[in-house]
Amino acid sequence: MTWNPYENLPAAASFSLTSSDLREGEKLAIPQVSGVFGAGGEDVSPQLSWSGFPPGTQSFVVTMCDPEAPTVTGFWHWAVVNIPANVTELPAGAGDESGSGLPPGAFQLPNDARMKRYVGAGPPEGTGKHRYIFAVLALAAEKVEIDPEATPALLMFNLFNGTLGRAFLEGWYER
Incomplete structure (x- = not known):
């Protein structure tokens, strides 16, 4: 059974999310695959660009989750908060340990x-x-x-009513 962790949230506008490293519905490339979990990858976050978000947007959050992880709640792989509203792209590798590609003020949760x-x-x-x-x-x-030590689940809980819009890009991987 597959589920989408976003399907039970309040309605929000849709906008566009694209990547030069990932295509909707396609297999993730080796750079975006895990080395940490022994899958032979490099743990490099993909380049992401977004546009068409709702007027009044003051900031962005970026996340990645695996709803098929063998847990009750899936697995959160990445969460970036406090991306300023004038930033509409993260370069490939922005999610490294130092957050070197993140804009000033943005940070990654565990x-x-x-x-x-x-x-x-x-x-x-x-x-x-x-x-x-x-x-x-x-x-x-x-x-x-x-x-800054909070979980992505707590982040999503806190954003339950404050989200103006959401954009999604989905890939897959199997081993």
């Missing part, structure tokens, strides 16, 4: 592996094809007031 960085696709062997959902959320607030 993912479900408790690392403040992008961790690529690394489904356990034999668990089938996993979807990896990249999302950009357009927010009405200029900043998300959240502890």
